[in-house]
Amino acid sequence: MLVKNRSKSLRIKKLEVFQRRLIQNHPRLLPILDELGGRLAGHHGEQSNDYFLKPFLSKDYCVLHDLRLAAHDSFFQIDTLLISSRYILILEVKYITGTLHFDHLHLVIRIRDDGTEEAFQNPIFQVKRQRSHLTDWLSRNRVPNIPIHSLVVMSNPRTIIKSLPSHKDVLQYVTHSPYLQERIQVFDKMHSVEKLTKKEITKLxxxxxxxxxxxxxxxxxxxxxxxxxxxxxxYCTKCFYMPVVRKYGAWFCSKCSLKCINLHLPTLEDYALLYGTSISNKQFCDFLQISSRHLAKRLLTNMNLHSVGENKGRRYILPSPK
Ligand SMILES: [Zn+2]
Incomplete structure (x- = not known):
């Protein structure tokens, strides 16, 4: 059963707002687009890995994507968590191009097809740490003891993995998406004792x-x-043109002719991603580039938003971006 779905992170959504709204030639535009490209590739890699989990959604497994939980003084993130009655499996999904060398303890070296090299944190270390954080978290929350496994899943079928023969961890912890089903079947065979009832799985x-x-x-x-x-x-959600103007009770895109009554809603989500969920009538007019306070008032009232303050000091609370 799919319990928690995957959606774009707030970080990606904020980077996308910068992509469509940052003035041309802004000095930070390139690093922003660079980060966005990397994170979107990761997100698509996770989505494509979800395909290989489909056979388990109908069985007695609970699948949760994108979890971020409190550790002692920070947070830990899990790409995918599979809960069965006999064990729990953590998946750390990586979409990486090129060849990965697991020759070092704490680092892996990626060599791209053009020969450039880059070092990053060894994902095996990452999943071991996630496992220990999750063990702590479950015991803090009085969840019955249950074995926890973890895997690093390479979602790009073209990623080549190389390692020293002494690195047995690589065989144990790293796999490609198409082999995930086999790996899960091995865990199924390893554990025959039921640790959680169906009711306990749902509760967890x-x-x-x-x-x-x-x-x-x-x-x-x-x-x-x-x-x-x-x-x-x-902005126009079809062709991204800005600014779309309000004509005869609807927004009209002069570039692609899209006509929509509620096109201000995605723009207000941009506002909330940039500046937070509290907005005044004046800020609303300014961000949406509308000259009529009355139109602003009407659009705000139609949204049935919670508001605080009176008259000119009134602030509306926009929905939190998710
Ligand atoms: Zn348009």
Whole structure:
């Protein structure tokens, strides 16, 4: 059963807002697009790996994607968690191009097809740490003892893995997506004792979803983006043209002719991603580039938003981006 689905992270959504709204030639645009490209590749890699988990969704497994849970003084993230009555499996999904050398203890070296080399954290270390964090978390939350396994899954079928024969961990912990089903069957055979009842699995899944805390990074600060660097106006969700204008009670895109009554809603999500969920009538007019306070008031009222304050000090609370 699929308990928690995968969606784009707030970090990716914020980077996408920068991509469509940052003024041309902004000095941080290239590193922003670079980070966005890498994170989108990772996200697509995770999505393509989900395909290989489909056979398990109808069986007695609970599958949760994208979990971020509190550790002692920080958080730990899990790409996919599979809960069965006999064991739990953590999957760390990597979409990496090129050849990966697991020759070092803490690092892996990636060699791209063009010969360039890059070092990054050994994902085997990462899954071992996740396992120990999850063990702590489960015991803190009084979940009955259950074996936990973890795997690094390479979702790009073209990733070549090389390692020293002494690195037995690589065989044990690293696999490619198409072999995931076989690996899970091996874990199934290893564990015959039922540790959790169906009811306990459901309870644990709900507990995990309730404790999930999405990361909400301050990317304005991270990339030194100021309000003056952001292009304002309603954007067209079909062709991304800005600014779309309001005509005869609807938004109209002069580039692709899209006509839509509620096109201000995605733009307000951009606002919330950039500046938070609280907005005044004045800020609403400014960000959506509309001149009529009355139109703003009407659109805000139609959204049935919770508001705080009175008259000119009134602030509306937009839905939190998810
Ligand atoms: Zn358009």
């Amino acid at each position: 899944s709900k507990l995990l979803v309730r404790h999930h805390t999405p990361e909400n990074p301050d990317l304005l600060k991270r990339y030194q983006v100021e309000e003056k660097d952001i292009i304002k106006g309603v």
